[in-house]
Amino acid sequence: MSVVLVIAASEIRAALRNRWVLATTLLMAALALTLAFLGSAPTGTVGVGALEVTVVSLSSLTIFLVPLIALLLSYDAIVGEAERGTLLLLLAYPVERWQVVIGKFLGHTAVLAFATCLGYGAAGLVLGWSEAAQDWESWSAFAGMIGSSVLLGAAFLALGYLVSVAVRDRGMAGGIAIGIWLLLVLLYDMALLGALVADQGRHLTAGAFNSLLLLNPADIYRLFNLTGFAKVSMFSGMAGLAEQAQFGRATLLAALAAWVLAPLALAAALFRRKQL
Amino acid sequence: MAEPTVRIEGVSKRYGDRYAVRAVDLGLDAGECVALVGHNGAGKSTLIKMMLGLTRPTEGRIAMLGEDPGGRHAAHLRASLGFLPENVVFPPAMTGREVLDFYARLRREPVARNTTLLERVGLADAARRRVGTYSKGMRQRLGLAQALLGEPRVLLLDEPTSGLDPASRQSFYEIIGELRDTGATVLLSSHALSEIEERTDRIAVMSHGRLVACGTLGELRALAALPVRIRVHFAGPAGGFAGSLLAPNAWAWLDERRLELTCANDAKVEVLRNISSVGGVADIEIMPPTLDEIYAYMMREAAE
Numbered sequence: 001m002s003v004v005l006v007i008a009a010s011e012i013r014a015a016l017r018n019r020w021v022l023a024t025t026l027l028m029a030a031l032a033l034t035l036a037f038l039g040s041a042p043t044g045t046v047g048v049g050a051l052e053v054t055v056v057s058l059s060s061l062t063i064f065l066v067p068l069i070a071l072l073l074s075y076d077a078i079v080g081e082a083e084r085g086t087l088l089l090l091l092a093y094p095v096e097r098w099q100v101v102i103g104k105f106l107g108h109t110a111v112l113a114f115a116t117c118l119g120y121g122a123a124g125l126v127l128g129w130s131e132a133a134q135d136w137e138s139w140s141a142f143a144g145m146i147g148s149s150v151l152l153g154a155a156f157l158a159l160g161y162l163v164s165v166a167v168r169d170r171g172m173a174g175g176i177a178i179g180i181w182l183l184l185v186l187l188y189d190m191a192l193l194g195a196l197v198a199d200q201g202r203h204l205t206a207g208a209f210n211s212l213l214l215l216n217p218a219d220i221y222r223l224f225n226l227t228g229f230a231k232v233s234m235f236s237g238m239a240g241l242a243e244q245a246q247f248g249r250a251t252l253l254a255a256l257a258a259w260v261l262a263p264l265a266l267a268a269a270l271f272r273r274k275q276l
Numbered sequence: 277m278a279e280p281t282v283r284i285e286g287v288s289k290r291y292g293d294r295y296a297v298r299a300v301d302l303g304l305d306a307g308e309c310v311a312l313v314g315h316n317g318a319g320k321s322t323l324i325k326m327m328l329g330l331t332r333p334t335e336g337r338i339a340m341l342g343e344d345p346g347g348r349h350a351a352h353l354r355a356s357l358g359f360l361p362e363n364v365v366f367p368p369a370m371t372g373r374e375v376l377d378f379y380a381r382l383r384r385e386p387v388a389r390n391t392t393l394l395e396r397v398g399l400a401d402a403a404r405r406r407v408g409t410y411s412k413g414m415r416q417r418l419g420l421a422q423a424l425l426g427e428p429r430v431l432l433l434d435e436p437t438s439g440l441d442p443a444s445r446q447s448f449y450e451i452i453g454e455l456r457d458t459g460a461t462v463l464l465s466s467h468a469l470s471e472i473e474e475r476t477d478r479i480a481v482m483s484h485g486r487l488v489a490c491g492t493l494g495e496l497r498a499l500a501a502l503p504v505r506i507r508v509h510f511a512g513p514a515g516g517f518a519g520s521l522l523a524p525n526a527w528a529w530l531d532e533r534r535l536e537l538t539c540a541n542d543a544k545v546e547v548l549r550n551i552s553s554v555g556g557v558a559d560i561e562i563m564p565p566t567l568d569e570i571y572a573y574m575m576r577e578a579a580e
Binding site for chain 2: 003006007010013014017018084085086088089090091092093094095096275276
């Protein structure tokens with residue numbers, strides 16, 4: 001077995017052992033099922049709603065929840081091992097440092113993917129079982145939501161690793177991780193809105209605005225899920241925005257993937273030069 | 277003379293403007309067990325980290341088995357090195373066996389041998405228990421077990437016997453002895469000077485980042501030139517003893533039957549001859565300077 005897989009497997013085992021997997025899966029399943037049953041209340045009926053409604057409400061929730069879980073999993077990954085003293089021994093083994101970063105990242109991504117697929121998949125099953133006549137587009141929107149949620153999680157895992165490698169102190173890493181969450185999930189959009197209002201459309205063109213959205217993985221995720229499908233964007237009230245959106249789904253996915261790879265590559269490079 | 281397995285040449289490590297290790301030269305051969313002694317912060321752990329390539333020397337160069345530990349083939353080289361860090365820590369939720377299997381897989385060693393290895397360090401019964409329930413000594417033995425994985429050619433052990441009870445200490449040195457006999461190089465750092473005295477081939481003394489001495493215990497004794505203490509027990513009250521026999525060495529009565537004198541090492545034989553010519557001597561004890569005393573002397577010298 002390759003070293004990367006050995007490290008990934010040990011990370012998964014640790015997450016199983018300390019109940020991270022269980023807790024995350026239960027949390028996501030509970031939220032997804034709640035939204036699936038109650039999510040259609042705004043449309044006037046209580047009961048299992050349309051798949052599109054669930055996609056809208058669930059992806060809005062995912063934007064807050066998944067980055068937080070990902071950052072909590074990852075901020076400690078390197079700096080925590082360094083502080084506990086286990087990193088020194090690990091790096092004295094015949095492993096390359098990038099293998100440590102990638103192995104741990106893969107392990108955490110697997111944990112997150114498992115929790116998301118199982119948690120959200122449960123909601124999907126309930127909806128599919130109760131309402132047989134869902135069309136193909138709705139299902140592909142739902143599947144796209146699950147897949148992009150995992151990708152969003154991976155992007156924030158990668159950011160967490162970058163923090164974990166760059167900082168010498170565990171507490172500081174935790175603080176920075178929370179800061180990143182606040183900035184990208186909450187403050188970025190507010191700042192963007194503020195800028196739009198203040199600018200009154202003089203300098204900030206639609207194109208520039210769209211590009212600014214690509215600079216935040218949470219917004220890429222939002223664009224991907226809320227504007228990508230006609231029926232979904234209708235429910236989300238973003239149909240207007242969807243008409244203006246200049247990026248295809250493939251572009252958005254590529255941008256989200258870049259948000260995974262770039263921080264991860266930077267983390268591996270920083271870790272390689274780190275003196276212990 | 278074969279190429280030494282470990283060669284350290286003019287190595288310094290600076291953190292800011294403070295030197296952790298300064299201009300150290302040291303060579304270790306195959307089949308040799310060398311102790312690294314020194315006060316806390318003397319640079320022992322930093323030197324070991326540099327030998328593993330975990331941190332890079334500011335000056336000088338290190339070759340382990342002919343390879344640069346910080347170079348491009350470092351990961352490959354580390355397959356031949358065993359390491360036990362100071363205060364070794366393992367994930368508390370894993371069992372001893374799981375921990376050892378994980379490290380064996382990292383080395384691409386078959387995990388089937390781990391049963392024997394756990395028996396060898398006396399952890400066979402605790403293999404299925406979580407590491408969190410282990411005592412300090414058991415964690416240390418698990419640490420030794422992982423360092424022995426894959427029969428490394430160079431073993432770097434940082435404070436390996438801390439927390440071990442006398443029986444485990446004994447079996448620890450037996451394992452080290454076996455490894456050395458198969459041609460491995462063992463470097464162990466320690467505070468417990470009395471126990472390494474008899475069990476290592478050479479002793480390297482570090483102080484404030486510098487290597488102040490390195491040699492066999494006999495060589496260090498000669499270097500320090502500390503006096504030998506001799507205690508003479510008389511069968512009865514030795515009232516008529518002619519002290520002039522012992523001059524110019526310093527001597528004193530401990531009580532009316534016991535006399536203690538100190539003399540230079542090379543004057544020892546003559547002093548003994550003089551004592552044996554006196555009647556009524558029941559026993560003679562010769563106490564060469566211990567490593568503790570030599571070490572204390574060297575620390576004083578280094579401080580001056």
